[in-house]
Amino acid sequence: MVPYGSHGSEPLVDELFNYIDTHQDEFVQDLKDWIAIPSDSSDPLLRGDLSKMVEITAESLQALGATVNLVDMGEEKLNDGRSIPFPKAILAELGKNSSKATVCIYGHVDVQPAKKEDGWKTDPYNMTEINGNLYGRGATDNKGPVLAWINAVKTYRTLDQEIPVNIKFIIEGVEETGSPGLEDLIKANASFFADVDYIVISDNLWLSRKPALTYGTRGSAYFFVEVEGGTKDLHSGTFGGIIHEAMRDLVYLLANLIDSSGHILIPGICDDVAPLTEEERRLYENIDFDLEEHKNNGGVNTFLYSTKEEILQHLWRYPSLTIHGIEGAFSGPGSKTVIPSKVIGKFSIRQVPDMKSAVVQQQVTKHLEDVFAKLKSPNKLTVSMQIGASPWVADVNDPQYEAARNAITKVFGVPPDMIRDGSTIPLARIFQDLTKKSVMMLPIGGADDGEHSQHEKISRSNYIQGTKLFAIFFLELSKVHEELMAKKQP
Ligand SMILES: NCC(=O)N[C@@H](Cc1c[nH]cn1)C(=O)O
Ligand SMILES: [Zn+2]
Numbered sequence: 001m002v003p004y005g006s007h008g009s010e011p012l013v014d015e016l017f018n019y020i021d022t023h024q025d026e027f028v029q030d031l032k033d034w035i036a037i038p039s040d041s042s043d044p045l046l047r048g049d050l051s052k053m054v055e056i057t058a059e060s061l062q063a064l065g066a067t068v069n070l071v072d073m074g075e076e077k078l079n080d081g082r083s084i085p086f087p088k089a090i091l092a093e094l095g096k097n098s099s100k101a102t103v104c105i106y107g108h109v110d111v112q113p114a115k116k117e118d119g120w121k122t123d124p125y126n127m128t129e130i131n132g133n134l135y136g137r138g139a140t141d142n143k144g145p146v147l148a149w150i151n152a153v154k155t156y157r158t159l160d161q162e163i164p165v166n167i168k169f170i171i172e173g174v175e176e177t178g179s180p181g182l183e184d185l186i187k188a189n190a191s192f193f194a195d196v197d198y199i200v201i202s203d204n205l206w207l208s209r210k211p212a213l214t215y216g217t218r219g220s221a222y223f224f225v226e227v228e229g230g231t232k233d234l235h236s237g238t239f240g241g242i243i244h245e246a247m248r249d250l251v252y253l254l255a256n257l258i259d260s261s262g263h264i265l266i267p268g269i270c271d272d273v274a275p276l277t278e279e280e281r282r283l284y285e286n287i288d289f290d291l292e293e294h295k296n297n298g299g300v301n302t303f304l305y306s307t308k309e310e311i312l313q314h315l316w317r318y319p320s321l322t323i324h325g326i327e328g329a330f331s332g333p334g335s336k337t338v339i340p341s342k343v344i345g346k347f348s349i350r351q352v353p354d355m356k357s358a359v360v361q362q363q364v365t366k367h368l369e370d371v372f373a374k375l376k377s378p379n380k381l382t383v384s385m386q387i388g389a390s391p392w393v394a395d396v397n398d399p400q401y402e403a404a405r406n407a408i409t410k411v412f413g414v415p416p417d418m419i420r421d422g423s424t425i426p427l428a429r430i431f432q433d434l435t436k437k438s439v440m441m442l443p444i445g446g447a448d449d450g451e452h453s454q455h456e457k458i459s460r461s462n463y464i465q466g467t468k469l470f471a472i473f474f475l476e477l478s479k480v481h482e483e484l485m486a487k488k489q490p
């Protein structure tokens, strides 16, 4: 095995890049195999596939020489009272050299739901390459990036090159449902994380065609608001006009959450939002972000705001409220004349610094109860917060940010934009709070990848260049870590 540094770094970089370029079809085939497994964590019927996906990931890590531990995550209670096991989480480690930095990579192998009937042009579980893009559910969120890390490690192993850092992996299978049980897992495995110096997450997108480094995410407070009218669904010809319909109450409640200009109607909800400083305001000016392209990526005509600065601030540093759906409502084709007996409205609030989930829960519950009281309805209202994930913001002066900036510049020829993300990675803040370690997000997905949407994809180029980025990041991280350790020597 050739130790890194004994022959200068550039020949090694060339060797790594060359291997990755010449083996790219193999890496693409691995992604196709992974996407073929419908590991949708929201569907209890697919729990077997999800567990299989976790096992396959564990086997890939074992094949790299990692020690792999599959950790039990307990059981999920379903709405119908049944319980099914959560997929196990993977804790794996590769290398235990105390003179090297230890980096912990987090990812998830569960995916959002996807059906061809939702309007996909291709089968979401049969990865299809069109014009350099790899289409399939999980391509960018998050199977592609997880595999890119595995590819990077595999490249070192196959070339018999020493990996310049110790690597740990934490891979889970329920990120898309809010990572239940992950906080307990980290607490229960404190010794696994004790020697970790840096935590890296690659589970988001660039903002433009320029590579990015992400130092913050919004949180998520996800609510169910249930209105129960009677014991069974009824015929609207037989009961319509003589009863208090649950759906009418629910629609009224949902309509009182947000107005048409995007203003959240819950009293006090913005009280704790951190004020915008002059220094932060200036940050938005230099970020590469094309509003027209973003509209195009989303397939929308008009945004609620007209300037780049306003749009970025409303994605990153102000809360938003989205109504996602209604369980129990008639939603199929045709004209069914039903009165649903029980309906559950689902909405979430993307929380920002310095909002707290417990305060948000109390404000939302009180508001909905007050609005409901005005209806004088005999129906039963229940409000519950299903997910309470906090926002996360990191210190961009941490050494791993310097290493990532260097690696990005080497691979893509330009330094990254420093960005935040409007979505939620529950683990980022949990890790930061529990381990007090530096957390960074190093995305490889393109701005137009369409996470959670129809036609999700990752480009072949981002997947392969991303694999190179991760391989070079190990080298750059070992350098900045060594410098840091040398400075700390008396
Ligand atoms: N790629 C990260 C991601 O999509 N995370 C989910 C997590 C979540 C939040 N509430 C429910 N799930 C996201 O929607 O941000
Ligand atoms: Zn994700």
Ligand SMILES: [Zn+2]
Residues within 6 Å of the ligand: 112, 141, 176, 451, 452
């Ligand atoms: Zn996701």
